[in-house]
Amino acid sequence: MRATILHGARDVRFEEVAPPRITEPTDAILRLSATCVCGSDLWPYRGIQAIERPTPMGHEYCGIVEEVGGAVKSLKPGQFVIGSFFASDNTCLICKEGYPSSCQHRKPVSGAQAPLLRVPLAEGTLVATPEVPPADLIPSMLAVSDVFGTGWFAADAANVKPGSTAVVVGDGAVGLLAVLSAKQKGAERIIAMSRHPTRQALAREFGATDIVTERGDAGIAHIKELTKGLGASSVLECVGTQESMTQAIGAARPGGFVSYVGVPHGVQLDGAKLFFTHVHLHGGPAPVRRFLPELIALVWNRKVNPGKVFDLTLPLAEVAEGYRAMDERRAIKALLRP
Amino acid sequence: MRATILHGARDVRFEEVAPPRITEPTDAILRLSATCVCGSDLWPYRGIQAIERPTPMGHEYCGIVEEVGGAVKSLKPGQFVIGSFFASDNTCLICKEGYPSSCQHRKPVSGAQAPLLRVPLAEGTLVATPEVPPADLIPSMLAVSDVFGTGWFAADAANVKPGSTAVVVGDGAVGLLAVLSAKQKGAERIIAMSRHPTRQALAREFGATDIVTERGDAGIAHIKELTKGLGASSVLECVGTQESMTQAIGAARPGGFVSYVGVPHGVQLDGAKLFFTHVHLHGGPAPVRRFLPELIALVWNRKVNPGKVFDLTLPLAEVAEGYRAMDERRAIKALLRP
Numbered sequence: 068m069r070a071t072i073l074h075g076a077r078d079v080r081f082e083e084v085a086p087p088r089i090t091e092p093t094d095a096i097l098r099l100s101a102t103c104v105c106g107s108d109l110w111p112y113r114g115i116q117a118i119e120r121p122t123p124m125g126h127e128y129c130g131i132v133e134e135v136g137g138a139v140k141s142l143k144p145g146q147f148v149i150g151s152f153f154a155s156d157n158t159c160l161i162c163k164e165g166y167p168s169s170c171q172h173r174k175p176v177s178g179a180q181a182p183l184l185r186v187p188l189a190e191g192t193l194v195a196t197p198e199v200p201p202a203d204l205i206p207s208m209l210a211v212s213d214v215f216g217t218g219w220f221a222a223d224a225a226n227v228k229p230g231s232t233a234v235v236v237g238d239g240a241v242g243l244l245a246v247l248s249a250k251q252k253g254a255e256r257i258i259a260m261s262r263h264p265t266r267q268a269l270a271r272e273f274g275a276t277d278i279v280t281e282r283g284d285a286g287i288a289h290i291k292e293l294t295k296g297l298g299a300s301s302v303l304e305c306v307g308t309q310e311s312m313t314q315a316i317g318a319a320r321p322g323g324f325v326s327y328v329g330v331p332h333g334v335q336l337d338g339a340k341l342f343f344t345h346v347h348l349h350g351g352p353a354p355v356r357r358f359l360p361e362l363i364a365l366v367w368n369r370k371v372n373p374g375k376v377f378d379l380t381l382p383l384a385e386v387a388e389g390y391r392a393m394d395e396r397r398a399i400k401a402l403l404r405p
Numbered sequence: 406m407r408a409t410i411l412h413g414a415r416d417v418r419f420e421e422v423a424p425p426r427i428t429e430p431t432d433a434i435l436r437l438s439a440t441c442v443c444g445s446d447l448w449p450y451r452g453i454q455a456i457e458r459p460t461p462m463g464h465e466y467c468g469i470v471e472e473v474g475g476a477v478k479s480l481k482p483g484q485f486v487i488g489s490f491f492a493s494d495n496t497c498l499i500c501k502e503g504y505p506s507s508c509q510h511r512k513p514v515s516g517a518q519a520p521l522l523r524v525p526l527a528e529g530t531l532v533a534t535p536e537v538p539p540a541d542l543i544p545s546m547l548a549v550s551d552v553f554g555t556g557w558f559a560a561d562a563a564n565v566k567p568g569s570t571a572v573v574v575g576d577g578a579v580g581l582l583a584v585l586s587a588k589q590k591g592a593e594r595i596i597a598m599s600r601h602p603t604r605q606a607l608a609r610e611f612g613a614t615d616i617v618t619e620r621g622d623a624g625i626a627h628i629k630e631l632t633k634g635l636g637a638s639s640v641l642e643c644v645g646t647q648e649s650m651t652q653a654i655g656a657a658r659p660g661g662f663v664s665y666v667g668v669p670h671g672v673q674l675d676g677a678k679l680f681f682t683h684v685h686l687h688g689g690p691a692p693v694r695r696f697l698p699e700l701i702a703l704v705w706n707r708k709v710n711p712g713k714v715f716d717l718t719l720p721l722a723e724v725a726e727g728y729r730a731m732d733e734r735r736a737i738k739a740l741l742r743p
Contacts, residue, residue: 160635161659169659169683297498312676321499321507331676338650338672342665342689345507351659351683
């Protein structure tokens with residue numbers, strides 16, 4: 068089969084590789100219905116995060132079970148399933164406490180920008196939909212696999228509750244779905260920080276009540292102005308840079324909650340400064356598996372449409388154009404059809 | 406009157422100053438029953454935190470109301486009261502949300518190592534005991550003012566609940582009272598990190614079930630060994646150095662809670678490393694005012710004896726010896742009698 072391999076900065080190729088096969092009895096092989104390019108794929112694509120060798124790309128996926136290993140009892144070929152970027156056993160203490168992305172036996176899932184994917188720990192990792200979903204639900208089901216689950220974690224970790232005021236830093240797909248998540252969790256006021264008109268429009272469609280276009284100190288000042296001079300009780304940091312983190316912490320009120328869900332790149336936090344902000348800080352790789360049943364149900368019942376973040380759809384063979392479009396911010400997120 | 410003034414590194418003097426007087430109608434003047442030296446006083450005493458001019462010292466206090474300003478209605482001369490290191494109005498939104506030490510109108514209280522003290526925002530800041538307490542309760546009432554309140558915040562912010570396993574990093578007075586606080590909050594297992602036999606003994610008396618003497622990576626390894634390889638769900642960081650913070654975060658399990666209550670000195674947190682630990686992080690200047698009614702009741706009803714951390718009692722005139730004894734770790738905490 069042909070799959071997506073990153074060879075170096077801005078050198079992504081769709082090329083012949085051996086198809087995946089069952090290597091552990093707990094594995095499953097999926098035939099993917101859709102996959103996509105992640106904002107985090109852009110770090111190595113841009114050369115900011117070095118790669119040591121040609122690397123199979125992709126970790127967002129949904130599709131049909133093609134084959135299962137001998138130890139997999141609860142999944143059957145033909146089922147439509149969704150999983151996350153870390154395979155998890157869903158039985159260890161850390162999984163039970165709600166952090167499957169730090170599962171004691173976790174394994175990365177990689178190589179999902181391909182027609183076929185091997186998923187380790189399949190029973191713990193994959194959640195099946197009631198039936199094979201209709202075609203128009205596929206983008207939203209795919210979003211559940213990572214970006215929606217990550218946006219949901221951002222809202223969860225920032226303690227968004229009915230009536231909350233939430234600030235979302237970042238207008239990428241995760242940030243936009245953090246807006247949607249905050250809305251679903253009952254936030255009364257959702258302030259999206261964005262300076263891109265098309266992204267602002269989608270943020271508003273997802274539930275944003277205010278848009279702040281300033282960044283840095285001016286952005287913080289504007290947030291304070293909108294929150295009685297105090298800052299917000301919930302701030303969702305969905306980028307992962309020093310600037311975005313500083314902005315997020317500065318926009319929170321004392322005793323407020325700041326979540327951060329993008330892998331930080333070059334971020335340093337000064338302990339004394341953080342101390343006097345009095346914020347709660349929580350983040351990490353989103354424990355998407357915890358949220359899968361709830362989010363699949365929201366999509367299945369057509370309560371939300373997170374698939375709207377895919378504003379570009381390409382045949383998988385044109386994956387390199389997907390990377391380019393996202394790198395140049397021509398697209399929010401590129402869906403790939405195998 | 407004579408009061409405690411820091412003139413430079415290791416140069417603390419008890420010298421003549423003007424007595425405090427009411428300067429705002431919301432002030433009160435207290436005649437102190439007891440005061441003490443704080444671990445945080447040692448930062449400027451050691452010259453690690455620079456002072457720009459001779460500085461009145463002391464921010465822990467309890468005593469009798471001597472005089473009140475014209476706007477103070479709920480306090481009367483003769484009452485015994487306790488307050489905290491930040492004066493707070495107890496009415497602003499931040500106070501109502503539980504963070505009086507970040508009160509919108511907060512003012513520092515300073516100069517408490519003296520016979521008389523001016524407390525701003527007296528009605529919001531001070532809490533009276535039911536009656537003037539008997540002499541043997543004074544040390545514990547004084548502890549409520551800062552170290553017990555701070556240890557309590559450490560336990561609260563680290564989400565210590567009935568059945569929790571809590572690790573306490575730091576065996577100073579705050580760390581020891583964090584042990585006591587974790588015990589009061591129902592922790593089943595309390596692991597104190599200490600290498601000083603007398604402090605270990607007091608930690609055990611306050612409720613510690615295990616003592617870990619190693620530091621750094623060896624300390625983290627020992628904590629993991631005691632917690633099924635996972636780390637603890639609650640870690641209370643009560644020091645404020647890079648080493649103690651690194652140790653605290655390393656001792657927590659994914660999804661666990663790390664509190665930090667000592668002002669960080671030279672602490673830098675790497676965003677990416679913190680991200681992958683998956684911990685919740687919360688701290689800051691302890692919002693002691695939030696806890697005063699509860700902690701005063703615990704002491705008044707003789708449920709706890711936090712005053713045991715005072716293992717040295719001196720006349721106030723000998724305050725310099727109190728600093729020396731704490732600096733040299735000959736004393737855990739020095740109580741001063743005006």
